[in-house]
Amino acid sequence: MNRPMQAPEISAVICTRDRAALLANCLRGLEQQSLAFSRFEVHVIDNGSTDDTAARTAEFTERNANFHYHFEPRGGLSIARNTGARLSRAEVIAYTDDDAVPDPSWLERLCERFRQYPAEVGIIGGDVVPVWEAPRPAWLVDELLRPLSAGLKWSTEARFLRPGEWLVEVNSAYRKSALERVGGFPENLGRMGSMLLSGDGAINLLIEQAGYLLFYDPQIIVQHHIPASRVTTAWFRRRSFWQGVSMNKLHRYIEEMGRQLNLPAMPTKSRHWEKISVPTSAAAWADLFDDTDAGNFLDQVYQLESLGYLLESQSVIVGR
Secondary structure (H helix, E strand, O other): OEOOOOOOOEEEEEEEOOOHHHHHHHHHHHHOOOOOHHHEEEEEEEOOOOOOHHHHHHHHHOOEOOEEEEEOOOOOHHHHHHHHHHHOOOOEEEEEEOOEEEOOOHHHHHHHHHHHOOOOEEEEEEEEEEEEOOOOOOOOOHHHOHHHOOOOOOOOOOEEOOOOOOOOHHHEEEEHHHHHHOOOOOOOOOOOOOOOOOOOOHHHHHHHHOOOEEEEEEEEEEEEEEOHHHOOHHHHHHHHHHHHHHHHHHHHHHHHHHHHOOOOOOOOOOOHHHHOOOOOOHHHHHHOOOOOOHHHHHHHHHHHHHHHHHHHHOOOOOOO
């Protein structure tokens, strides 16, 4: 059995719910890391699974002393992520998803980058390679990979993020002190069960507002399973609308938390919904759901996202 040292250099946190088979692939990837076992630990946060997640995880915890299983009954991805942060003993916490498989050099490259850059760097992340359960359709252009948390491709060289760029939480590592500075992941935002509301990005924006830098390295890679259910135009339309709803909730959360934490004010931007072109006829509404013109699909999903933002901003969409 591999024995961990007392103070690991990095903690890997995987939050999971009812995906035992996919989780096993992720944990096998973590077993194959090039980083010495004495330098990292793994925390599996079971967010209320009803399948055999506990038994499948036990296969790994029994043979790896640095792998740990925890049951978190309170539902919510952000809750599970915060539980993982509290349990982690390392100053750097790397997050990936239960349906992702990290590259063998994942943790070693993250450690190298955090050693290379000063404490002002709060988050380091990389790129995500999609692994398709069903064939990728022609309409799913590269610009639509990002809603699937894949294919960022900001640069071929490692560098700091530029305006308009972001990291995805399926492949991001945080200084624990940066997470604590902004109160952790927002538990009143984000995914619960099968809902398409998203809190992704809120924590990163707050950490950036707190004065930390964000760094992107395209060689820090995870592979992300894309289920067939998400490779449909209907799913993308739903996802885009609810992403718009999420964005407005997220922006309000950041403004409120920024005031509570006494963070420097971010530059004022025009409200997203003020620039929306709303369909004004039955034919225009029908065009939003027309699958006959694949070249128009990208415009459709952008408009649906804007409509979600508009409706939530005017309190038409309420609750989670």
